[in-house]
Every structure is written in C-alpha cells, then in structure tokens.
Amino acid sequence: MRSVMRRVTTMTFSYFLQSPPLPTSPKLFFSPRQFSLFSLLPLPNQRFITPSHSSRLRLRGFSTKSIPKMQDSGAVSYLTHREAAEIDETLMGPLGFTVDQLMELAGLSVATSIAEVYKPSEYSRVLTICGPGNNGGDGLVAARHLHHFGYKPSICYPKRTAKSLYTGLVTQLGSLSVPFVSVDDLPEDLSNNFDVIVDAIFGFSFHGAPRPPFDDLIRRLMSLQNNEHIVPKRPVIVSVDIPSGWHVEEGDHEGGGIKPDMLVSLTAPKLCAKRFCGPHHFLGGRFVPPQVAEKYKLELPSYPGASMCVRIGKPPKVDISAMRVNYVSPELLEDQVETDPTLQFRKWFDEAVASGLRETNAMALSTTNKDRKPSSRMVLLKGFDENGFVWFTNYESKKGSDLSENPCAALLFYWESLNRQVRIEGPVERISEAESENYYHSRPRGSQIGAIVSKQSSVVPGRHVLYDEYEELTIKYSDGSVIPKPKNWGGFRLKPNLFEFWQGQPSRLHDRLQYSLQDANGNSGWIIHRLAP
Ligand SMILES: NC(=O)C1=CN([C@@H]2O[C@H](COP(=O)(O)OP(=O)(O)OC[C@H]3O[C@@H](n4cnc5c(N)ncnc54)[C@H](OP(=O)(O)O)[C@@H]3O)[C@@H](O)[C@H]2O)[C@@H](O)CC1
Ligand SMILES: Cc1cc2nc3c(=O)[nH]c(=O)nc-3n(C[C@H](O)[C@H](O)[C@H](O)COP(=O)(O)O)c2cc1C
Ligand SMILES: Cc1ncc(COP(=O)(O)O)c(C=O)c1O
Ligand SMILES: [K+]
Secondary structure (H helix, E strand, O other): OHHHHHHHHHOOOOOOOOOOOOOOOOOOOOOOOOHHHOOOOOOOOHHHOOOOOOOOOOOOOOOOOOOOOOOOHHHOOOEOHHHHHHHHHHHHOOOOOOHHHHHHHHHHHHHHHHHHHOOOOOOOEEEEEEOOOHHHHHHHHHHHHHHHOOOEEEEEOOOOOOOHHHHHHHHHHHHOOOOEOOOOOOOOOOOOOOOEEEEEOOOOOOOOOOOOOHHHHHHHHHHHHHOOOOOOOOOEEEEEOOOOOOEOOOEOOOOOOOOOOEEEEEOOOEHHHHHOOOOEEEEEOOOOOHHHHHHOOOOOOOOOOOOOEEEEOOOOOOOHHHOOOOOOOOOOOHHHOOOOHHHHHHHHHHHHHHOOOOOOOEEEEEEEOOOOOEEEEEEEOOEEEOOEEEEEEEOOOHHHHHHHHOOEEEEEEEEHHHOEEEEEEEEEEEOOHHHHHHHHOOOOHHHHHHHHHOOOOOOOOOHHHHHHHHHHHHHHOOOOOOOOOOOOEEEEEEOOOEEEEEEOOHHHOOEEEEEEEEEEOOEEEEEEEEOOO
16 A cells, blocks of 8 residues: 555656757858848738738747647638748848758658658658759758658659758768669659658749659659559658649649648748648648747647647548558567566556656546446546555546446556557455545645535536636635545555556557466466457
C-alpha cells in the first residue's frame, strides 16, 4: 500500500509533446531590396482578403489543448501574387528574418504535413522534384526532414543554383545518402517507383508556360492521374505552396494541370488555392509576426499545440470501412518478456512515457452492475506495483456503484504510436481513507474543489450550477485553508489476476502474451500463454 502511494506522489508524466527544435542558419545571401516596401498604407487589392471578424490568428503562445481547426475556405485569407512577394520581402527586410530560416521552417511544415497524412509505413518512397527557386529549396529541406522522419526520399533537382544556401542543402542531403536522380534516369511512368511525389517545382514567382525540363516533369505528374484506372496504386502528389504549372492567382483555369492530393500553402494560401479540390489542404510557415498579420488582415487558423502545420479546408470524406493501419513492430517473444507481468508493464509504461505519448496513464475502466450490464469510461492510473493498480474517483458515481455491486473490473491501455495494447483484469477494492486523503491533498486546489462540486454521474440542470458552487467554494478557501476531502471521493485498487500484452504486427498476425495467475501446491504464480491474434 505504501509503495503505491510513494509512486503516486513521485510519478511525473510528460504531457506535452516537445516542439521541434528551431533550426538556425546565419547565412544571408539575398540582396535585401525589400526595406522600402513595408508601409502601413492600405493595399489596393485588399478585396481579395476575407474580412477579419474575430481574428482567429493566434500569434502569442498557443493552446496545447486546441483541436486542429478544419475550416471552410471562406474563413481563410488568400494572397495575390504581389502580396505574397511583398510579405516575403518584408519578412526578410524590416522584420529581420533570413531566407534560410524561412525556408527551413517552410520545408519542415511540408514534411510534417506529409507525416500527418501519409505514414512512412505505407508511403516511404518519396520523390521530391525541386525547381530553380525558393520553392525548390523548400523541397530540399522537406526531403531532409522526411529522411529523419523515416521516409526514403530521392531528389530530382535538374536546375541547381550555385548560391551557398542551396549547395549547403544539397551537401546535407548527400551526407544522409539521399540519392539525386537526373530527369533522364527517372522512369517515364513514376507510378511504380514512388509512393509520394513532392512537387516543389514552382512557387509564387512562376509565370508564363513551364519551360524544359519542367514542362516534361509536370506532364509526367499529370499522366499519373490519367493512368489512375490502369495502375493499382498511384503515388500521391503533394504540392508545395502552388501546384506547379498553375497560375498563381487563377489556378488551373484551363483544367488541364496537375491535381495534387495535398497542397501545403506557406505563410497564407495564394489565390490559386481556392481552386484546389484535393482532400488535404494544409497551412505551414508558422512564423507570421503580428505586423504582417495586421497589415494584410490575415485570417488564418491557429496551429494546434507545437505543430508546424494545420489543416485548412474541409476535412476529407473518408470511407470508414477502408480505414485501417498495417502495424509493423518488433516481435514480442516469450523468452524476451519479464516473468513478472508488473515488471513487464513497468517496462512498457516507461517506454510509452519516453516515446512522448500524452496521458500514457489514461486507461479505459470497464465495470458491470448487478444485472451484468457493462459500462466503460476513461480514468487516470495514479500508481501501480505488485499490490495493484490505483485510480481515484467518486464512490457514488456510476462506476462506484457498479463496483459495489460487482467488485471486479477490466483496465485497458492503448498506446497508439507504439502499436501496443495492455489488458488487465481482476478484483477491485477501495484503498484506505488515509491513502485517499494523502492523494486528494496533492491535487491542484481547483480539482479538489471540483471534486466537492461534482456529484459525479448525477443529472445537473446546467453548467452554471457547477460554476456557481465552484466560485463560492473558491472564495471560501481563498485563505489557503485545507479543503476537506469529500467522504465519497477516493481511490480504488485493482489486483490483477490476468494481463495481456498485445503488440500489433503485419497482416493482423499480432503478438498476444497472456499472463494468468495459477495456483500450484498452495502457491500462486504467473503462467504465460501466447494467444492467437
Ligand atoms: N514568406 C514566404 O513567402 C516564403 C516563401 N517560400 C517559398 O518561396 C517560394 C517563392 O520563391 P521564389 O520567389 O524563388 O519563386 P519560385 O516560384 O520558387 O521560383 C522562381 C524560379 O522559377 C523560374 N520560373 C518562373 N517561371 C518559370 C517558367 N514558366 N518556366 C521555367 N522556370 C520558371 C524563375 O526563373 P525566371 O523566370 O526568373 O528566369 C525562378 O528561377 C514560395 O512559393 C515558397 O515556396 C518559403 O521558402 C519561405 C517563406
Ligand atoms: C483521459 C481521461 C481521464 C479521466 N480520468 C478520470 C479519473 O481519473 N477519475 C474520474 O473519476 N474520472 C475521470 N475521467 C472522467 C470519466 O471518464 C467519466 O466521465 C467520469 O468518471 C464518470 O464516469 P461514470 O459515470 O461511469 O462513473 C477521465 C476522462 C478522461 C477522458
Ligand atoms: C472527473 C475526474 N476526476 C478525476 C480525474 C483525475 O484527476 P487528477 O489527475 O487531478 O487526480 C479526472 C481526470 O481527467 C477527472 O476527469
Ligand atoms: K510547387
């Protein structure tokens, strides 16, 4: 009992994902012709910008709890070619950015957008086609990040510039053994060799008709979509900022251009993005300072948490029946696991925490009432050891009443990014009042008051009822005095008689190792069985 409580008070959990490190590169090679352009005069072409109602752009800090915004295109600002070029120059002039920095952040946004939708387990072979300008540079940076994310990128970069930023990016890719392929060595039909094609050919400075060799490369991208009915799986096309070949403002006005599956708009979408009909429109380039947002009246979605990208536009329509992941994991073998399931749980729990998972200690708790009617909900594990697994709740809640009618329960953990599931079953008992008191007073005072206010699982006439009582008690205890634990609030401990450790494997041939408690000659011990998946 003691050791559980010790853990309760000393365990710390990593709740927040770490932000990716911001790359720094001090080189500046652009001649800054841009200083005169930053003025606060209204722009003649502001009619293109959706009026800002309640500016959704959050430039100070971010909420780690925010849900990724999925917006109608009407709520997002679109930039003309001129505005895009002006913002570029303003950022790299009076606002003190270097092109290296912006390109690094842009390329990182592209790579993270790809990783949100196209997982490396299924879409590992990436061809990045890079054009001669900064759009091509974004492609080079994205390819480097994709390599580090576990993809296998190749680059086609036919018109290289001699500037040090670009030669540096090429050297970096070379040091990672990322192959460069010439246009001649690329297969005419790209469908068999690649899962993703990153179109980083032209950005917002594209004009006229594409010249060789890019005309041919764009034609190959178009023919991928024309062959869609003949090839079993064509690569997806991800366009950086502008689908190459499209007019920057009018888009694919003649309808014969490439049709990307994903568009990653940078800074803010350009007008052509209004014509984008693919399933995945993302925004990247999380570096817009308030001066730029205000001057251009930018209405943009907020980035969730520490993310470098955010989905814009409508969420894609999905065929739920086709949603599936093919798990690929190291094997889970009988001779590699601990003989004691609590130690095995400790090992997996620590690995889940180390992997950066949020709320590793969140678990589904299933109970049944006297009529054997089951009921599940999430609770937080607050400690575990050989004596059992502990969580806290209201004893008069639905789960509390179920557990008094049938003191047996099942716990379930799912650690998605590790392809792991753990099931634990056994009898349940209340922990001692002293242990509950101890834990209750370790919680934030607001949560202590919340526990008094909430007659958990009872019907409440409205949120205000909870709030009013919460306010009242907050004032009452504002002197810092001890907030008494409600009698009906405390911990439960499940003492396991069964564990199952599940590790997802390809073709649904998962590993399942079940530990059951068996009695032999008056002693109980754990027996491990492999179960069919
Ligand atoms: N804050 C921002 O805004 C940020 C912007 N960023 C990125 O920068 C991109 C804009 O970059 P950019 O200005 O270098 O232009 P981009 O379109 O890549 O290339 C121009 C090159 O293409 C050539 N070219 C043009 N037309 C052609 C044709 N028909 N056929 C053949 N070639 C043609 C042209 O040659 P020229 O015509 O001048 O001889 C020149 O060499 C932007 O979209 C975004 O991706 C991010 O990195 C960071 C933040
Ligand atoms: C991630 C997560 C953790 C939760 N942790 C707890 C908890 O530790 N204790 C608790 O009483 N409720 C917790 N809740 C709320 C429960 O899921 C549930 O809504 C509440 O306990 C009432 O359940 P019942 O009516 O079945 O008793 C949590 C919810 C979530 C989503
Ligand atoms: C109703 C309720 N009670 C208790 C908890 C556990 O909170 P704590 O970590 O403060 O003990 C939660 C967590 O979500 C909860 O929602
Ligand atoms: K592009």
